[in-house]
Amino acid sequence: MSRILIIAEHDGLHLNPGTAKCVSCAAALEGGTITVAVLARDPAAVASQAAALAGVAQVLSVANPANEHPMAAVLAPQIAALAKDFTHVFGPATTFGKDLMPRVAALLGVPQISDIMAIETARRFRRPVYAGNAIVTVEVAAGIQIAGTVRTASFTAAGAGGTAPITAVAPAVVLPTHTRFVSVSAPSSDRPDLQTARRVVSGGRALGSAEGFKLMFALADKLGAAVGASRAAVDAGYAPNELQVGQTGKIIAPELYIAIGISGAIQHLTGIKDARTIVAINKDAEAPIFEVADYGLVGDLFEIVPELGKLLE
Amino acid sequence: MKRILVGIKRVVDYNVRIRLKPDGSGIVTDGVKMSINPFDEIALEEALRIRERGGADEVIAISIGTSDAQQQLRTALAMGADRAILVETPSGPDSSLEPLAAAGVLLKLVLREQPMLVILGKQAIDDDNSQTGQILAALWERPQATFASKVELLGETARVTREVDAGLETLEVDLPAVLTTDLRLNEPRYVKLPDIMKAKKKPLEVLPLASLGVSTQRQTAVVRFDPPPQRQKGVMVKDAAELVAALHAKGLV
Numbered sequence: 001m002s003r004i005l006i007i008a009e010h011d012g013l014h015l016n017p018g019t020a021k022c023v024s025c026a027a028a029l030e031g032g033t034i035t036v037a038v039l040a041r042d043p044a045a046v047a048s049q050a051a052a053l054a055g056v057a058q059v060l061s062v063a064n065p066a067n068e069h070p071m072a073a074v075l076a077p078q079i080a081a082l083a084k085d086f087t088h089v090f091g092p093a094t095t096f097g098k099d100l101m102p103r104v105a106a107l108l109g110v111p112q113i114s115d116i117m118a119i120e121t122a123r124r125f126r127r128p129v130y131a132g133n134a135i136v137t138v139e140v141a142a143g144i145q146i147a148g149t150v151r152t153a154s155f156t157a158a159g160a161g162g163t164a165p166i167t168a169v170a171p172a173v174v175l176p177t178h179t180r181f182v183s184v185s186a187p188s189s190d191r192p193d194l195q196t197a198r199r200v201v202s203g204g205r206a207l208g209s210a211e212g213f214k215l216m217f218a219l220a221d222k223l224g225a226a227v228g229a230s231r232a233a234v235d236a237g238y239a240p241n242e243l244q245v246g247q248t249g250k251i252i253a254p255e256l257y258i259a260i261g262i263s264g265a266i267q268h269l270t271g272i273k274d275a276r277t278i279v280a281i282n283k284d285a286e287a288p289i290f291e292v293a294d295y296g297l298v299g300d301l302f303e304i305v306p307e308l309g310k311l312l313e
Numbered sequence: 314m315k316r317i318l319v320g321i322k323r324v325v326d327y328n329v330r331i332r333l334k335p336d337g338s339g340i341v342t343d344g345v346k347m348s349i350n351p352f353d354e355i356a357l358e359e360a361l362r363i364r365e366r367g368g369a370d371e372v373i374a375i376s377i378g379t380s381d382a383q384q385q386l387r388t389a390l391a392m393g394a395d396r397a398i399l400v401e402t403p404s405g406p407d408s409s410l411e412p413l414a415a416a417g418v419l420l421k422l423v424l425r426e427q428p429m430l431v432i433l434g435k436q437a438i439d440d441d442n443s444q445t446g447q448i449l450a451a452l453w454e455r456p457q458a459t460f461a462s463k464v465e466l467l468g469e470t471a472r473v474t475r476e477v478d479a480g481l482e483t484l485e486v487d488l489p490a491v492l493t494t495d496l497r498l499n500e501p502r503y504v505k506l507p508d509i510m511k512a513k514k515k516p517l518e519v520l521p522l523a524s525l526g527v528s529t530q531r532q533t534a535v536v537r538f539d540p541p542p543q544r545q546k547g548v549m550v551k552d553a554a555e556l557v558a559a560l561h562a563k564g565l566v
Contacts, residue, residue: 073457095475096478099447099459102445105444106413106447106448111532112444114444130439133330134340136536138533178487179485183483184479185480185481199565240480241462241481242479242480247441292544307554308553
C-alpha cells in the first residue's frame, strides 16, 4: 500500500493548482492514501483548500514564521521529518518543487524521479528526457522511499468534494538561518496565470521588438488568455522571462495555444506538447511549428494579428 | 585561497536531434557531437567573471564521466578555468551516476578543495533531472540558490536573483553556497585558438571513481526509452476569418 505525502505549493493564501494535479498523479497509485502537507506562516486558509480536494485523506499543517516565504533550505528539514511514515513524497515540477524536492530527497537519502508524466506501478514511472524527445520508463528498487516531482501538464486537477481532517504538526527540527528571503517581484498583470490558463497567446522573435510584442497582450486580452513567449523572444528582451514556454521555461497544457511568429524549436515544442489545440501563425511555411499545429496560417503576423483581434471582438 | 568549483557535464550537443536505439535501451551517441552542457558553460562563465573582478582566486572545473569527458574539461580550461578534475567512471552501459551519487562525489571534492562557491547548471539537457545542485547543498548543509539570473558577492554573503514561476526572487545566502544557473545569467565567451593551446598545459587531474569511496549503487533502473507520442499534423487555413471560424466551430473562442 502506498502512503503518499504531497507538499502543497501556495502563496500564503491560495493553494497553487499544481497541488491538485499532484493529487491526481498520486491517485493513480493503486490503493494509495494521500496526505497533503501545508507549510506556511499561517497555514489555515491553504490547509482548508487542500482538505477540500477530492481524494485527500489527511492534511498536515505546519505553522512557523520561518515558512512565510518558501525557501528549500528551510522547508526541506521539516518535510524530511514529516516524510518518515510515507512511501512517496511528491511536489509539483514547478520552480517551487524543482528547487525543494531534491533537497528533501537528499535529506532522506532516496532517489527522486523528476517530471513524472505517468505512473505505471507504485515503483515504475514515465518521464521525459532530452527536452521531451524521448520518454524514459524508470523503476525504483524495492524497499526504497521515492521522492518525485509531478509534471503538472500531464495530469488534470483533482476536483472538489473532499473533507479531509486537518492536523497541526510541529516537526522538531532546527532550521538553518543561512538563507534569507529578500524580495520577489510582484505579478506583472491581472491576466490569467500562464501555467494554468485555458488559452495562451504566445509570441516569438518575429515580433521584432518589445513594442511589437504588445500585439500579443492586446490579442490575449480579447481572448481572456495568458501571454507566453519563446526563448528567443525572451532572450531578445521582448518579453520578461516568466513568460518563457519550453524546456527551460514553463511546461503548459492549455486548451488553446496560439503560437505567433514562433518557428517551433524542439525546446519550445516540449513546453506545449500537451496543449489540446495548437494554432500557428508564421510567415515561413516551412517552420517546424506547422508540423505540430492543428491549424496553420502562413502570412504576415503584423497584418493577421490585428485582423484576428477585430474578428474576435 | 578563494576557490569556485564548477560542474562540467559532457552531453549530446544542444543542436543534435537525438535518435533512440532500436531496442529502446538508450540514445545513439556513437559519432554524435558531444559538448559541455549549456547551463554548465554559463556556470563556468559566471565563475570566470567573479575571478576576473577579483572576487575569487581560482576556478576549478570538475567533471564526472568516462575519459572522453577530458575533451570538455580541456574546453573549460581553454575558456579560462585554472585547473580541472575528472572523476573517471568506468565506461559501459549504466555507467552514469544517479544525481544522489554525483552529488556525493562532488561533496568529496568540495571537502577537499573548500570552495567559497559551487556553481552548477540548473539542469543537464540530457536527463533534464535538475537535482544535483540541490542535493549537494543538502549533503553539504549549505545554502542553495537555484535558477540564478544574477549573482552579487558581498563579502561573506551572496545576493542571488532567481528565476521563479512568479517572476524574480532575490535571496541572500551565507557563503559557502551552491548556485545553479539559469539561461539569462550571462553569455559564455567564445574560446580563442591561443587559449586552446594554453589549455593543454593546464593541470587536469584524473581520479578513479572507486578511489573516492562514494556509494554509487543505483537505486533506480531504466526499463526502456520510447519515442514521444507524435501530434497529428493539422490543416492549413487561408486567412484569419477561416481560422476564427474553425476555432468557433470547435468551441475554442
